[in-house]
Amino acid sequence: MPESSQTLSPDLDDLLSFEAVNEPRTFYKRLRDTDPVYWNARWNGWILTEYEDVAAGFRDHDRLSSDRFEGPFAKDLTGSAERYQQLIDFMNKWMFTKDRPYHTHLRSLINTAFTPKSVEVLRPRIRELVRELAEPLRDRETVNFLGEFAFTLPVVVIAEYLGVPAEGRHQLRQWSEDLGAVIFFEGQNPNRFETGAQAMQGLVDLIRPIVRARATEPRDDLISGMVHADIDGERFTEDEIIANVVLMVFAGHETTMNLLSNGVVAFDMFPGTWQQIAEDPRMVRTAVEEVLRFDGPIRGLARWAREGFELRGKQIRKFDRLLLVQHGANHDPKFFERPEQFDPARWPNKHLGFGQGIHTCLGAPLARLEAQEAYAYLSEEFSGIEVLTSDLRYNKTLSSRSLQSLDVRFRQR
Amino acid sequence: MSEHSRMRAVVDPDLCASASQCVLKAPSAFHLDAKGVSVFDPHGQWTDAELTKAADACPMAAIELIDAEDSD
Numbered sequence: 001m002p003e004s005s006q007t008l009s010p011d012l013d014d015l016l017s018f019e020a021v022n023e024p025r026t027f028y029k030r031l032r033d034t035d036p037v038y039w040n041a042r043w044n045g046w047i048l049t050e051y052e053d054v055a056a057g058f059r060d061h062d063r064l065s066s067d068r069f070e071g072p073f074a075k076d077l078t079g080s081a082e083r084y085q086q087l088i089d090f091m092n093k094w095m096f097t098k099d100r101p102y103h104t105h106l107r108s109l110i111n112t113a114f115t116p117k118s119v120e121v122l123r124p125r126i127r128e129l130v131r132e133l134a135e136p137l138r139d140r141e142t143v144n145f146l147g148e149f150a151f152t153l154p155v156v157v158i159a160e161y162l163g164v165p166a167e168g169r170h171q172l173r174q175w176s177e178d179l180g181a182v183i184f185f186e187g188q189n190p191n192r193f194e195t196g197a198q199a200m201q202g203l204v205d206l207i208r209p210i211v212r213a214r215a216t217e218p219r220d221d222l223i224s225g226m227v228h229a230d231i232d233g234e235r236f237t238e239d240e241i242i243a244n245v246v247l248m249v250f251a252g253h254e255t256t257m258n259l260l261s262n263g264v265v266a267f268d269m270f271p272g273t274w275q276q277i278a279e280d281p282r283m284v285r286t287a288v289e290e291v292l293r294f295d296g297p298i299r300g301l302a303r304w305a306r307e308g309f310e311l312r313g314k315q316i317r318k319f320d321r322l323l324l325v326q327h328g329a330n331h332d333p334k335f336f337e338r339p340e341q342f343d344p345a346r347w348p349n350k351h352l353g354f355g356q357g358i359h360t361c362l363g364a365p366l367a368r369l370e371a372q373e374a375y376a377y378l379s380e381e382f383s384g385i386e387v388l389t390s391d392l393r394y395n396k397t398l399s400s401r402s403l404q405s406l407d408v409r410f411r412q413r
Numbered sequence: 414m415s416e417h418s419r420m421r422a423v424v425d426p427d428l429c430a431s432a433s434q435c436v437l438k439a440p441s442a443f444h445l446d447a448k449g450v451s452v453f454d455p456h457g458q459w460t461d462a463e464l465t466k467a468a469d470a471c472p473m474a475a476i477e478l479i480d481a482e483d484s485d
Contacts, residue, residue, distance in 0.1 A: 059431045059449040104437065111434055116474040348427035356449065360432040364472050 013042040015323075016396045024299060024401065025340065028328035037312045045302070045321030046314070049328030051335035051352070053311065057303060057324045058356040061100060064303040064322065066359055068097040071304040072319050084197040087182070090204065093243035096251075096359055103358060109229045109236050110244060113222050116365040122161060126373045129153055134378060137410050142388060145406045150260040151253065154370055158252030161366075162245055163210060163221030175199035176250040184399045203246045211241050222248075248363070256367045258297035258402045260374055263287075265406070266294050268387040270342045277344055278379040287344035288371040292353030293330045294342045299401045300325035301355065326352040327401065384411040420461045421481045422453040422468060428475035438470050439463035451475070 011017055012031055020027045028049050031038050036050035048054050057064055068077055069092055081088040091097060095106040112118060133152055137143045151173065159166035166172075181189050182196035210223055218224035226241045236244075267274045277283045305320045316322070329352045331339040354361035361367070378385065388407040395402045422442065424435075431449035435442070442459035443451050453476075468476040 055449070059445075108437065111470055111472070115469055115472060117469050350427055354430065356430045356432075358431075358433050360430045360472055362472065365474070 012038065013040050015040065015043055015047075015398055021394050021396050022392070024327050025331055028325055028331065031325075032328055032332065037314045039314070040323075043321070043323065045323060046311075046316060047323045047325060049325045049332070051329040051332035054324045054326060054329035054352055055356055057322060058352065058359070061358055063306055063309055065099050065306050066097060066103075066303060067099050071306075072321050073302065073304060080193045084193050086204065087193070087197040087200040090200055090239065090243040090246060091182070093240050094247045095244065095362075096247070100358065105234060106236075106240065106244065107358070107362065108231050109234060110226065111362065113225055114362050114365055116368075119366045119369055122157065122366070123369060123373065125160070126153075126157060126370055127377065129156060130374050130377045134381065134410070138412065141409065142407050143410060145264060145385070145408045146257065146261055146403060149374075150257040150264075150406075153260070153374060154253040154256035154367075157366070157370060158248060161222050162248060163214065163219060163223045164207065164245070164249065168206075171202070172249055173253070175202050176254055179203075179246075179250050180254060180397075180400075184397045200246065203249065204242055207242050207245050208238070211238055211245070252363055252366070254400070254402070255297040255363075256370055258400060259288075259291060259367055259371050261403050261406050262295040262297065262401060263291035263371065263375065264385050264408060265387055265392065265403070266291055266342045268385065273342060273344050274379055274384050277375060278383075281376055281380070283344055284372050284376045284379075285368075286347050286349065287375060288368055289349045289351060289353075290342060290344050290346045291371065293336070293346070293349055293351030295401060296326060296330065296351070296353035297401055298353065298355075298399060299327045301399060323398075326355070378410075381413065382410045383413045385409070386411055419481050420464050421455060421479050422464055423477045423479060424451045424453055425475045425477070426450045428473045430473050430475070432472050434470040434472065435467035435476060439467040443467060 012034060014020060017027070031047060032049040036048065036053060038047040038049070040047050048057055065071055068074060077088055077091065093106070095103050098106065130153065133149050137148060143149070152169070155169045155172060156166045159169065159172070176199075178192075178195040178199035181192040207223075211227060214221070214224040214227045218228060223241070223245060226236055226244070229236060273287075277287050300323050303322045303324060305316050305318055305322065308315065308317045310316070330336070333339050354364040386409045388409055389405060392406070393404045395404055424443075429450045431445055431451070433445065435451050436444060439459045441457035442454055442464055444454070446452050464478060468478050
Protein backbone atom coordinates (compact mmCIF):
# COMPACT_ATOMS: atom_id res chain seq x y z
CA MET A 1 0.00 0.00 0.00
CA PRO A 2 1.47 3.42 -0.91
CA GLU A 3 1.90 6.09 1.74
CA SER A 4 -1.43 7.86 2.17
CA SER A 5 -1.83 11.50 1.27
CA GLN A 6 -2.33 14.12 3.94
CA THR A 7 -5.99 14.56 3.06
CA LEU A 8 -8.60 12.64 4.99
CA SER A 9 -9.49 9.53 3.15
CA PRO A 10 -13.16 8.70 2.68
CA ASP A 11 -12.21 5.03 2.56
CA LEU A 12 -13.68 3.33 5.62
CA ASP A 13 -12.18 -0.01 4.64
CA ASP A 14 -8.59 1.16 4.98
CA LEU A 15 -7.71 0.61 8.64
CA LEU A 16 -4.15 1.85 7.99
CA SER A 17 -5.06 5.02 6.08
CA PHE A 18 -3.56 8.34 7.12
CA GLU A 19 -6.83 9.23 8.82
CA ALA A 20 -7.29 5.89 10.60
CA VAL A 21 -3.74 5.97 11.97
CA ASN A 22 -3.37 9.66 12.79
CA GLU A 23 -6.94 10.86 13.33
CA PRO A 24 -8.66 7.86 14.93
CA ARG A 25 -11.29 9.99 16.68
CA THR A 26 -12.73 11.18 13.36
CA PHE A 27 -12.15 7.88 11.61
CA TYR A 28 -13.89 5.66 14.17
CA LYS A 29 -16.68 8.21 14.61
CA ARG A 30 -17.37 7.99 10.89
CA LEU A 31 -17.31 4.21 11.13
CA ARG A 32 -19.65 4.20 14.13
CA ASP A 33 -22.03 6.70 12.49
CA THR A 34 -22.03 4.72 9.25
CA ASP A 35 -22.50 1.32 10.86
CA PRO A 36 -21.46 0.25 14.38
CA VAL A 37 -21.15 -3.31 13.06
CA TYR A 38 -19.34 -2.55 9.83
CA TRP A 39 -18.26 -5.17 7.32
CA ASN A 40 -14.76 -4.33 6.16
CA ALA A 41 -14.17 -6.15 2.90
CA ARG A 42 -10.44 -5.40 2.84
CA TRP A 43 -9.74 -6.63 6.36
CA ASN A 44 -12.29 -9.36 5.73
CA GLY A 45 -14.10 -8.95 9.03
CA TRP A 46 -16.48 -6.97 11.20
CA ILE A 47 -15.40 -3.68 12.79
CA LEU A 48 -17.23 -2.97 16.09
CA THR A 49 -17.10 0.59 17.39
CA GLU A 50 -20.00 0.97 19.85
CA TYR A 51 -19.24 0.67 23.53
CA GLU A 52 -21.93 -1.87 24.30
CA ASP A 53 -20.88 -4.22 21.49
CA VAL A 54 -17.14 -3.93 22.14
CA ALA A 55 -17.54 -4.53 25.88
CA ALA A 56 -19.88 -7.48 25.31
CA GLY A 57 -17.47 -8.83 22.70
CA PHE A 58 -14.58 -8.86 25.17
CA ARG A 59 -16.72 -10.76 27.66
CA ASP A 60 -18.17 -13.28 25.21
CA HIS A 61 -15.58 -16.02 25.64
CA ASP A 62 -17.96 -18.74 24.53
CA ARG A 63 -18.58 -17.34 21.09
CA LEU A 64 -15.54 -15.13 20.45
CA SER A 65 -12.12 -16.73 20.46
CA SER A 66 -8.69 -15.20 21.08
CA ASP A 67 -6.92 -18.30 19.84
CA ARG A 68 -4.35 -17.50 17.17
CA PHE A 69 -3.53 -21.13 16.48
CA GLU A 70 -7.04 -22.10 15.45
CA GLY A 71 -9.56 -20.34 13.27
CA PRO A 72 -9.04 -17.65 10.62
CA PHE A 73 -5.88 -16.12 12.10
CA ALA A 74 -4.12 -19.46 12.42
CA LYS A 75 -3.05 -19.93 8.82
CA ASP A 76 -0.57 -17.10 8.96
CA LEU A 77 1.13 -18.50 12.05
CA THR A 78 0.85 -22.24 11.59
CA GLY A 79 1.87 -21.89 7.94
CA SER A 80 5.18 -20.56 9.24
CA ALA A 81 5.47 -23.12 12.00
CA GLU A 82 7.87 -25.44 10.24
CA ARG A 83 10.37 -22.76 9.37
CA TYR A 84 10.08 -20.79 12.58
CA GLN A 85 9.28 -23.53 15.02
CA GLN A 86 10.74 -21.95 18.14
CA LEU A 87 8.96 -18.65 17.52
CA ILE A 88 5.62 -20.37 16.99
CA ASP A 89 6.09 -22.80 19.91
CA PHE A 90 6.72 -19.99 22.37
CA MET A 91 3.95 -17.76 21.00
CA ASN A 92 1.63 -20.72 21.44
CA LYS A 93 2.24 -20.48 25.21
CA TRP A 94 1.26 -16.82 25.49
CA MET A 95 -1.87 -16.45 27.55
CA PHE A 96 -3.45 -13.73 25.48
CA THR A 97 -3.49 -15.92 22.39
CA LYS A 98 -5.24 -18.79 24.18
CA ASP A 99 -8.80 -19.63 25.21
CA ARG A 100 -9.94 -21.42 28.35
CA PRO A 101 -8.95 -23.77 29.90
CA TYR A 102 -5.25 -23.32 28.98
CA HIS A 103 -5.55 -19.57 29.46
CA THR A 104 -6.86 -20.10 32.99
CA HIS A 105 -3.82 -22.26 33.84
CA LEU A 106 -1.29 -19.71 32.56
CA ARG A 107 -3.00 -16.69 34.05
CA SER A 108 -3.61 -18.28 37.45
CA LEU A 109 0.09 -18.87 37.88
CA ILE A 110 1.05 -15.27 37.24
CA ASN A 111 -2.01 -13.20 38.12
CA THR A 112 -1.01 -12.86 41.77
CA ALA A 113 2.21 -11.05 40.88
CA PHE A 114 0.35 -8.29 39.05
CA THR A 115 -2.52 -7.53 41.39
CA PRO A 116 -2.82 -3.96 42.69
CA LYS A 117 -1.67 -5.19 46.10
CA SER A 118 1.42 -6.98 44.73
CA VAL A 119 2.66 -4.17 42.52
CA GLU A 120 2.18 -1.59 45.27
CA VAL A 121 5.59 -2.61 46.68
CA LEU A 122 7.15 -1.17 43.52
CA ARG A 123 5.80 2.35 44.14
CA PRO A 124 8.88 3.75 45.96
CA ARG A 125 11.26 2.39 43.33
CA ILE A 126 9.08 3.77 40.51
CA ARG A 127 8.98 7.15 42.23
CA GLU A 128 12.78 7.11 42.49
CA LEU A 129 13.18 6.14 38.82
CA VAL A 130 10.82 8.93 37.72
CA ARG A 131 12.98 11.47 39.60
CA GLU A 132 16.23 10.07 38.22
CA LEU A 133 14.93 10.13 34.66
CA ALA A 134 13.36 13.61 34.88
CA GLU A 135 16.32 15.34 36.52
CA PRO A 136 18.63 15.59 33.47
CA LEU A 137 15.71 16.80 31.33
CA ARG A 138 15.32 20.10 33.19
CA ASP A 139 16.31 23.26 31.34
CA ARG A 140 16.71 21.38 28.09
CA GLU A 141 15.43 23.07 24.93
CA THR A 142 14.20 19.81 23.47
CA VAL A 143 13.56 16.47 25.10
CA ASN A 144 12.89 13.29 23.15
CA PHE A 145 10.10 12.20 25.49
CA LEU A 146 9.70 8.73 23.98
CA GLY A 147 13.37 7.80 24.05
CA GLU A 148 14.50 9.62 27.18
CA PHE A 149 11.59 9.02 29.51
CA ALA A 150 8.56 7.07 28.31
CA PHE A 151 10.53 4.09 27.01
CA THR A 152 13.05 3.90 29.82
CA LEU A 153 10.75 3.97 32.85
CA PRO A 154 8.60 0.93 32.00
CA VAL A 155 11.39 -1.19 30.56
CA VAL A 156 13.54 -0.74 33.67
CA VAL A 157 10.58 -1.40 35.97
CA ILE A 158 9.52 -4.62 34.25
CA ALA A 159 13.10 -5.87 33.84
CA GLU A 160 13.85 -5.33 37.53
CA TYR A 161 10.56 -6.87 38.61
CA LEU A 162 11.12 -9.96 36.49
CA GLY A 163 14.81 -10.22 37.35
CA VAL A 164 16.11 -9.68 33.81
CA PRO A 165 19.13 -7.37 33.41
CA ALA A 166 17.98 -3.93 32.26
CA GLU A 167 21.38 -2.91 30.86
CA GLY A 168 20.54 -4.38 27.49
CA ARG A 169 17.29 -2.47 27.30
CA HIS A 170 17.84 -1.12 23.80
CA GLN A 171 18.28 -4.66 22.60
CA LEU A 172 15.10 -5.59 24.48
CA ARG A 173 13.29 -2.79 22.70
CA GLN A 174 14.40 -3.93 19.26
CA TRP A 175 13.41 -7.52 19.98
CA SER A 176 10.05 -6.35 21.28
CA GLU A 177 9.41 -4.35 18.15
CA ASP A 178 10.29 -7.34 16.01
CA LEU A 179 7.92 -9.58 17.96
CA GLY A 180 5.23 -6.90 17.78
CA ALA A 181 5.40 -7.01 14.01
CA VAL A 182 4.53 -10.72 14.09
CA ILE A 183 1.75 -10.40 16.67
CA PHE A 184 0.03 -7.30 15.37
CA PHE A 185 -0.14 -8.51 11.79
CA GLU A 186 1.94 -5.86 10.13
CA GLY A 187 1.17 -7.50 6.85
CA GLN A 188 3.35 -5.17 4.80
CA ASN A 189 6.53 -6.28 6.48
CA PRO A 190 7.63 -9.34 4.50
CA ASN A 191 10.52 -10.17 6.83
CA ARG A 192 8.52 -10.09 10.01
CA PHE A 193 8.74 -13.82 10.68
CA GLU A 194 12.47 -13.86 10.03
CA THR A 195 13.21 -10.92 12.37
CA GLY A 196 10.60 -12.15 14.86
CA ALA A 197 12.28 -15.55 15.00
CA GLN A 198 15.67 -13.93 15.63
CA ALA A 199 14.15 -11.77 18.37
CA MET A 200 12.58 -14.79 20.05
CA GLN A 201 15.90 -16.66 19.83
CA GLY A 202 17.70 -13.74 21.45
CA LEU A 203 15.16 -13.46 24.25
CA VAL A 204 15.05 -17.19 24.94
CA ASP A 205 18.86 -17.32 25.07
CA LEU A 206 18.83 -14.43 27.55
CA ILE A 207 16.07 -15.76 29.78
CA ARG A 208 16.60 -19.54 29.89
CA PRO A 209 19.83 -19.35 31.93
CA ILE A 210 18.14 -16.99 34.38
CA VAL A 211 15.19 -19.36 34.80
CA ARG A 212 17.58 -22.26 35.46
CA ALA A 213 19.65 -20.25 37.92
CA ARG A 214 16.54 -19.23 39.88
CA ALA A 215 15.46 -22.86 40.15
CA THR A 216 18.43 -23.60 42.40
CA GLU A 217 19.01 -20.13 43.85
CA PRO A 218 15.75 -18.22 44.09
CA ARG A 219 15.86 -14.45 44.47
CA ASP A 220 13.27 -11.86 45.31
CA ASP A 221 12.04 -11.51 41.73
CA LEU A 222 9.19 -12.64 39.54
CA ILE A 223 11.08 -15.30 37.61
CA SER A 224 11.91 -17.01 40.91
CA GLY A 225 8.23 -16.70 41.80
CA MET A 226 7.20 -18.35 38.54
CA VAL A 227 9.77 -21.13 38.84
CA HIS A 228 8.54 -22.02 42.31
CA ALA A 229 4.85 -21.19 41.84
CA ASP A 230 2.52 -23.97 42.82
CA ILE A 231 -1.15 -23.03 42.68
CA ASP A 232 -3.20 -26.00 43.88
CA GLY A 233 -0.70 -28.40 42.36
CA GLU A 234 -0.37 -26.52 39.07
CA ARG A 235 3.09 -25.53 37.95
CA PHE A 236 4.67 -23.84 34.93
CA THR A 237 6.95 -25.78 32.62
CA GLU A 238 10.31 -24.17 31.87
CA ASP A 239 9.20 -23.19 28.38
CA GLU A 240 5.94 -21.74 29.71
CA ILE A 241 7.94 -19.55 32.07
CA ILE A 242 10.29 -18.39 29.34
CA ALA A 243 7.43 -17.70 26.94
CA ASN A 244 5.54 -15.63 29.47
CA VAL A 245 8.63 -13.73 30.64
CA VAL A 246 9.15 -12.82 26.98
CA LEU A 247 5.51 -11.76 26.83
CA MET A 248 5.87 -9.56 29.91
CA VAL A 249 9.07 -7.92 28.68
CA PHE A 250 7.32 -7.18 25.41
CA ALA A 251 3.88 -6.23 26.73
CA GLY A 252 5.22 -4.48 29.80
CA HIS A 253 7.01 -1.59 28.22
CA GLU A 254 5.75 -0.79 24.72
CA THR A 255 2.18 -0.18 25.88
CA THR A 256 3.14 1.77 28.99
CA MET A 257 5.48 3.93 26.92
CA ASN A 258 2.52 4.80 24.71
CA LEU A 259 0.27 5.45 27.70
CA LEU A 260 2.78 7.92 29.14
CA SER A 261 3.34 9.77 25.86
CA ASN A 262 -0.28 9.81 24.68
CA GLY A 263 -1.14 11.37 28.04
CA VAL A 264 1.43 14.14 27.57
CA VAL A 265 -0.18 14.95 24.23
CA ALA A 266 -3.68 14.98 25.75
CA PHE A 267 -2.67 17.32 28.59
CA ASP A 268 -1.03 19.63 26.05
CA MET A 269 -4.16 19.64 23.86
CA PHE A 270 -6.43 20.70 26.72
CA PRO A 271 -5.09 23.79 28.49
CA GLY A 272 -5.56 23.87 32.23
CA THR A 273 -5.73 20.09 32.70
CA TRP A 274 -2.06 19.81 33.72
CA GLN A 275 -2.59 22.53 36.33
CA GLN A 276 -5.68 20.64 37.57
CA ILE A 277 -3.65 17.56 38.56
CA ALA A 278 -0.84 19.71 39.96
CA GLU A 279 -3.28 21.40 42.31
CA ASP A 280 -5.00 18.21 43.37
CA PRO A 281 -2.56 15.27 43.41
CA ARG A 282 -5.40 12.85 44.20
CA MET A 283 -6.76 13.58 40.75
CA VAL A 284 -3.81 11.78 39.19
CA ARG A 285 -5.69 8.49 39.58
CA THR A 286 -8.72 9.59 37.60
CA ALA A 287 -6.47 11.43 35.14
CA VAL A 288 -4.67 8.20 34.24
CA GLU A 289 -8.03 6.50 33.62
CA GLU A 290 -9.00 9.41 31.39
CA VAL A 291 -5.80 9.06 29.34
CA LEU A 292 -6.63 5.38 28.93
CA ARG A 293 -10.11 6.31 27.71
CA PHE A 294 -9.22 9.32 25.59
CA ASP A 295 -6.15 7.92 23.85
CA GLY A 296 -5.12 4.57 25.30
CA PRO A 297 -2.19 2.54 23.95
CA ILE A 298 -4.42 -0.05 22.26
CA ARG A 299 -6.75 0.94 19.42
CA GLY A 300 -8.45 -2.40 19.02
CA LEU A 301 -8.05 -6.16 19.36
CA ALA A 302 -9.23 -8.97 17.12
CA ARG A 303 -11.36 -12.00 17.89
CA TRP A 304 -13.01 -14.66 15.73
CA ALA A 305 -16.43 -16.29 15.94
CA ARG A 306 -16.55 -19.88 17.18
CA GLU A 307 -20.18 -20.06 16.06
CA GLY A 308 -22.64 -18.01 14.05
CA PHE A 309 -24.85 -15.43 15.75
CA GLU A 310 -26.76 -12.24 15.06
CA LEU A 311 -25.53 -8.80 16.08
CA ARG A 312 -27.59 -5.67 15.37
CA GLY A 313 -29.30 -7.41 12.49
CA LYS A 314 -26.03 -8.64 11.00
CA GLN A 315 -25.37 -12.32 10.55
CA ILE A 316 -21.95 -13.13 12.03
CA ARG A 317 -20.83 -16.46 10.59
CA LYS A 318 -18.62 -19.09 12.14
CA PHE A 319 -14.92 -18.21 11.61
CA ASP A 320 -15.70 -14.53 10.88
CA ARG A 321 -13.13 -12.08 12.23
CA LEU A 322 -14.20 -9.24 14.51
CA LEU A 323 -12.16 -6.18 15.44
CA LEU A 324 -13.18 -4.83 18.83
CA VAL A 325 -12.21 -1.16 18.58
CA GLN A 326 -11.54 0.11 22.09
CA HIS A 327 -10.69 3.57 20.81
CA GLY A 328 -14.09 3.77 19.12
CA ALA A 329 -15.95 2.44 22.16
CA ASN A 330 -14.14 4.87 24.45
CA HIS A 331 -15.49 7.79 22.42
CA ASP A 332 -19.04 6.48 22.09
CA PRO A 333 -21.40 9.36 23.03
CA LYS A 334 -24.04 6.81 24.04
CA PHE A 335 -21.82 5.78 26.93
CA PHE A 336 -19.60 8.77 27.72
CA GLU A 337 -20.76 12.35 28.15
CA ARG A 338 -18.78 14.79 26.04
CA PRO A 339 -16.46 12.01 24.85
CA GLU A 340 -14.20 14.38 22.91
CA GLN A 341 -13.41 16.32 26.08
CA PHE A 342 -10.31 15.20 27.96
CA ASP A 343 -11.40 15.56 31.58
CA PRO A 344 -8.85 14.41 34.21
CA ALA A 345 -11.60 14.42 36.86
CA ARG A 346 -13.97 12.16 34.91
CA TRP A 347 -15.50 9.53 37.20
CA PRO A 348 -16.90 6.96 36.91
CA ASN A 349 -14.90 6.09 33.84
CA LYS A 350 -15.44 2.51 32.78
CA HIS A 351 -13.27 2.75 29.70
CA LEU A 352 -12.18 -0.29 27.70
CA GLY A 353 -8.51 0.67 27.55
CA PHE A 354 -7.51 -2.57 29.27
CA GLY A 355 -10.21 -4.67 27.63
CA GLN A 356 -12.69 -6.69 29.68
CA GLY A 357 -13.26 -10.33 30.52
CA ILE A 358 -10.69 -13.04 31.21
CA HIS A 359 -8.07 -11.34 29.01
CA THR A 360 -8.31 -8.02 30.87
CA CYS A 361 -4.79 -6.58 30.78
CA LEU A 362 -2.68 -8.45 33.33
CA GLY A 363 -0.33 -5.51 33.69
CA ALA A 364 -3.08 -2.93 34.24
CA PRO A 365 -2.21 -2.31 37.91
CA LEU A 366 1.47 -1.82 37.07
CA ALA A 367 0.76 0.46 34.11
CA ARG A 368 -1.55 2.55 36.30
CA LEU A 369 1.06 2.79 39.01
CA GLU A 370 3.79 3.94 36.62
CA ALA A 371 1.60 6.53 34.92
CA GLN A 372 0.28 7.84 38.26
CA GLU A 373 3.77 8.27 39.66
CA ALA A 374 5.09 9.84 36.46
CA TYR A 375 2.32 12.42 36.11
CA ALA A 376 2.25 13.14 39.84
CA TYR A 377 5.94 13.97 39.98
CA LEU A 378 6.15 15.77 36.65
CA SER A 379 3.11 17.96 37.37
CA GLU A 380 4.52 18.85 40.78
CA GLU A 381 7.91 19.80 39.34
CA PHE A 382 6.99 21.37 36.03
CA SER A 383 4.29 23.85 35.07
CA GLY A 384 3.75 22.03 31.81
CA ILE A 385 5.15 19.66 29.24
CA GLU A 386 4.97 21.52 25.98
CA VAL A 387 4.66 19.39 22.86
CA LEU A 388 7.12 20.67 20.25
CA THR A 389 6.49 18.12 17.49
CA SER A 390 4.12 19.99 15.21
CA ASP A 391 2.78 17.10 13.14
CA LEU A 392 2.28 14.16 15.43
CA ARG A 393 2.56 10.93 13.47
CA TYR A 394 1.62 7.47 14.69
CA ASN A 395 2.93 4.06 13.71
CA LYS A 396 0.94 2.19 11.10
CA THR A 397 -0.36 -0.77 13.05
CA LEU A 398 -3.83 -2.15 13.51
CA SER A 399 -3.68 -2.59 17.26
CA SER A 400 -1.50 0.01 18.86
CA ARG A 401 -1.71 3.76 19.16
CA SER A 402 1.97 4.65 19.26
CA LEU A 403 3.73 7.87 18.35
CA GLN A 404 6.68 7.82 15.96
CA SER A 405 8.35 10.66 17.86
CA LEU A 406 7.48 13.17 20.55
CA ASP A 407 9.71 16.18 21.24
CA VAL A 408 8.76 18.23 24.28
CA ARG A 409 10.03 20.96 26.58
CA PHE A 410 9.65 20.71 30.36
CA ARG A 411 8.53 24.12 31.62
CA GLN A 412 9.99 25.06 35.00
CA ARG A 413 7.63 26.15 37.74
CA MET B 414 -19.48 -21.75 56.21
CA SER B 415 -20.85 -18.32 55.67
CA GLU B 416 -22.94 -18.39 58.86
CA HIS B 417 -19.75 -18.42 60.87
CA SER B 418 -17.98 -15.91 58.71
CA ARG B 419 -17.42 -12.34 59.71
CA MET B 420 -16.67 -11.07 56.24
CA ARG B 421 -18.70 -9.60 53.43
CA ALA B 422 -17.66 -8.41 49.99
CA VAL B 423 -18.80 -5.36 48.09
CA VAL B 424 -18.14 -5.19 44.36
CA ASP B 425 -17.84 -1.78 42.70
CA PRO B 426 -19.62 -2.24 39.35
CA ASP B 427 -17.85 0.83 37.93
CA LEU B 428 -14.51 -0.89 38.45
CA CYS B 429 -15.36 -4.54 37.69
CA ALA B 430 -13.89 -5.58 34.32
CA SER B 431 -15.29 -9.13 34.31
CA ALA B 432 -11.79 -10.59 34.55
CA SER B 433 -13.38 -13.42 36.55
CA GLN B 434 -10.46 -14.00 38.89
CA CYS B 435 -12.88 -13.75 41.84
CA VAL B 436 -15.07 -16.47 40.33
CA LEU B 437 -11.99 -18.70 40.02
CA LYS B 438 -10.81 -18.06 43.58
CA ALA B 439 -14.19 -18.18 45.32
CA PRO B 440 -16.75 -19.78 43.02
CA SER B 441 -19.42 -20.04 45.69
CA ALA B 442 -19.10 -16.36 46.57
CA PHE B 443 -19.05 -14.70 43.15
CA HIS B 444 -20.74 -15.03 39.79
CA LEU B 445 -21.05 -12.68 36.83
CA ASP B 446 -24.47 -11.21 36.06
CA ALA B 447 -25.90 -10.74 32.57
CA LYS B 448 -23.88 -7.55 32.13
CA GLY B 449 -20.70 -9.30 33.19
CA VAL B 450 -20.48 -7.58 36.56
CA SER B 451 -19.36 -9.68 39.50
CA VAL B 452 -22.07 -10.25 42.11
CA PHE B 453 -21.36 -11.38 45.66
CA ASP B 454 -23.53 -14.03 47.28
CA PRO B 455 -23.57 -13.50 51.05
CA HIS B 456 -25.26 -16.88 51.55
CA GLY B 457 -22.77 -18.98 49.56
CA GLN B 458 -20.59 -21.71 51.03
CA TRP B 459 -17.39 -19.67 50.89
CA THR B 460 -14.71 -19.21 53.51
CA ASP B 461 -13.03 -16.01 54.66
CA ALA B 462 -9.76 -17.24 53.15
CA GLU B 463 -11.39 -17.70 49.74
CA LEU B 464 -12.94 -14.27 49.95
CA THR B 465 -9.58 -12.68 50.76
CA LYS B 466 -7.94 -14.53 47.86
CA ALA B 467 -10.68 -13.36 45.52
CA ALA B 468 -10.40 -9.72 46.59
CA ASP B 469 -6.60 -9.79 46.32
CA ALA B 470 -6.73 -11.41 42.87
CA CYS B 471 -8.92 -8.72 41.33
CA PRO B 472 -6.82 -6.77 38.79
CA MET B 473 -9.13 -3.78 39.15
CA ALA B 474 -9.26 -3.71 42.98
CA ALA B 475 -13.04 -3.75 42.57
CA ILE B 476 -13.77 -5.91 45.61
CA GLU B 477 -13.84 -4.39 49.07
CA LEU B 478 -13.99 -6.65 52.10
CA ILE B 479 -15.85 -5.47 55.14
CA ASP B 480 -16.38 -6.87 58.56
CA ALA B 481 -19.96 -8.09 58.69
CA GLU B 482 -20.28 -6.96 62.30
CA ASP B 483 -19.47 -3.41 61.25
CA SER B 484 -21.99 -3.33 58.49
CA ASP B 485 -25.01 -4.97 60.07
